[in-house]
Amino acid sequence: MAAIQTLGDLRQSGYRSRPVKQEIRDNLVRKLQAGEALFPGIIGYDETVIPQLVNAVLSRHNFILLGLRGQAKSRILRGLADLLDDQIPVVPGCEIHDDPLAPLCASCRSRIATEGDTLPIGWLRRDERYVEKLATPDVTIADMVGDIDPIKAAQAGLNLSDELTMHYGLLPRANRGIFAINELPDLAGKIQVGLFNILQEGDVQIKGYPVRLRLDLLLVFTANPEDYTARGKIITPLKDRIGSEIRTHYPATRGNAMAITKQEAWTDRAGALKTEIPAYVREVVEEIAFQARSDRKVDKRSGVSQRLPISTLELVVSNAERRALANGEALVVPRITDVYAALPSITGKFELEYEGELRGAEQIARDLIRSAVGSVFSGMFEGVDTRTVIEWFDLGGSLPLSDSSSADEVITRTHGVQGLRELTARAGAAPGAAAPAVASAVDFILEGLYAQKKISRSEERGYSAADVAPRQRPRREEPSLDEEIRMPAGKKKYYN
Numbered sequence: 001m002a003a004i005q006t007l008g009d010l011r012q013s014g015y016r017s018r019p020v021k022q023e024i025r026d027n028l029v030r031k032l033q034a035g036e037a038l039f040p041g042i043i044g045y046d047e048t049v050i051p052q053l054v055n056a057v058l059s060r061h062n063f064i065l066l067g068l069r070g071q072a073k074s075r076i077l078r079g080l081a082d083l084l085d086d087q088i089p090v091v092p093g094c095e096i097h098d099d100p101l102a103p104l105c106a107s108c109r110s111r112i113a114t115e116g117d118t119l120p121i122g123w124l125r126r127d128e129r130y131v132e133k134l135a136t137p138d139v140t141i142a143d144m145v146g147d148i149d150p151i152k153a154a155q156a157g158l159n160l161s162d163e164l165t166m167h168y169g170l171l172p173r174a175n176r177g178i179f180a181i182n183e184l185p186d187l188a189g190k191i192q193v194g195l196f197n198i199l200q201e202g203d204v205q206i207k208g209y210p211v212r213l214r215l216d217l218l219l220v221f222t223a224n225p226e227d228y229t230a231r232g233k234i235i236t237p238l239k240d241r242i243g244s245e246i247r248t249h250y251p252a253t254r255g256n257a258m259a260i261t262k263q264e265a266w267t268d269r270a271g272a273l274k275t276e277i278p279a280y281v282r283e284v285v286e287e288i289a290f291q292a293r294s295d296r297k298v299d300k301r302s303g304v305s306q307r308l309p310i311s312t313l314e315l316v317v318s319n320a321e322r323r324a325l326a327n328g329e330a331l332v333v334p335r336i337t338d339v340y341a342a343l344p345s346i347t348g349k350f351e352l353e354y355e356g357e358l359r360g361a362e363q364i365a366r367d368l369i370r371s372a373v374g375s376v377f378s379g380m381f382e383g384v385d386t387r388t389v390i391e392w393f394d395l396g397g398s399l400p401l402s403d404s405s406s407a408d409e410v411i412t413r414t415h416g417v418q419g420l421r422e423l424t425a426r427a428g429a430a431p432g433a434a435a436p437a438v439a440s441a442v443d444f445i446l447e448g449l450y451a452q453k454k455i456s457r458s459e460e461r462g463y464s465a466a467d468v469a470p471r472q473r474p475r476r477e478e479p480s481l482d483e484e485i486r487m488p489a490g491k492k493k494y495y496n
């Protein structure tokens with residue numbers, strides 16, 4: 001391609017330009033024949049979304065992805081750019097990337113008429129051919145399609161309906177590429193009509209003047225399913241022109257969800273500290289999202305994005321890093337306690353139903369973490385006898401610990417709790433494991449028993465004691481003040 005520098009070269013090379021949907025189809029067919037991976041980085045859609053996507057592309061459809069937030073919709077659309085040719089020839093300087101072999105605009109046509117085969121050719125890379133726009137109600141026809149410039153027309157002595165008088169909007173500038181519109185229902189009806197006209201007729205009305213623009217585009221959209229199906233949100237003729245509606249979904253299994261989070265979360269942080277994230281921490285972080293998606297206090301319509309576990313895991317690692325740095329530890333091993341410190345990444349990631357609002361986002365988040373811990377702990381410790389540990393507490397034992405307690409401190413303080421160390425092996429901290437890993441496993445068991453309401457964790461962070469009848473039990477000695485360890489936000493907790 002580098003050898004092709006003029007229109008003459010291009011003609012001689014036998015290059016054939018294709019409509020963009022045909023080009024994408026051809027490249028997809030080639031990838032399928034070669035058995036290449038499609039949409040790398042998209043996890044858990046192999047049996048559901050991807051086959052439908054492939055069919056839509058093979059059918060040369062404009063299509064829409066319907067799904068809740070954080071279901072990788074934008075990522076899929078951006079991945080379509082990989083199906084474009086590496087580069088395509090264009091008339092250099094043309095705002096709508098005209099094809100030198102079939103120019104649309106009058107100015108390119110006249111250039112070709114005068115310069116002929118000597119016309120220089122430019123090349124447009126595939127990443128320059130993907131345009132994305134978030135729909136908002138204030139997007140205008142001028143933004144999207146363009147505007148007529150009366151001054152330009154007057155100066156050139158042109159009729160206003162002449163395309164030369166146009167100031168191009170986003171759609172014409174995306175000509176010969178992919179144009180993605182996110183949240184289509186937020187687009188005003190007038191703009192939807194404009195889109196429809198471009199799709200249907202290749203022309204558009206601007207300020208009453210019909211302007212002809214035979215654009216070559218793959219148009220793709222995203223929308224929340226309820227907004228999309230709500231009556232009156234999308235004009236029927238536009239809906240009619242969208243070839244495929246493809247539903248996206250949240251990860252079906254915890255395993256898929258963990259793989260996505262592992263891929264997306266920034267946890268491999270170069271530096272002096274080494275980080276080891278225990279499997280149960282990853283599982284709990286993921287389970288929070290699963291719990292939230294099925295919690296009736298959380299609004300189903302807006303969904304719970306996969307970004308919740310991703311940013312939560314990042315904060316969990318950061319809290320563990322902070323502790324390791326404060327205590328001079330070289331190995332960072334996140335604990336379940338760190339998940340509670342990650343509330344700032346959870347509370348903003350879902351919207352609440354009325355009942356949830358009464359309880360408050362922070363309390364809901366704590367409830368979700370606790371039930372996530374309970375679910376993961378139950379799975380991992382099914383059939384394991386934890387009675388000796390529980391008895392230690394029932395006999396009046398109490399443990400003041402916080403998320404800033406060093407690994408050695410956790411191990412020392414819990415040393416006398418019979419049966420506890422034996423259980424850590426079950427959580428993956430084999431005998432001889434590093435102190436931070438053992439401390440994390442101890443923390444997981446204590447948090448697990450607390451989540452199962454087999455031991456209680458006192459006040460101040462809002463956890464309620466779940467003792468059978470706490471008032472009837474002998475009053476335990478409160479830990480003396482010098483034993484209290486402050487939580488980061490000035491909060492402490494005790495297992496008892």
Ligand SMILES: [Zn+2]
Nearest residue numbers: 094098105108
């Ligand atoms: Zn042009």
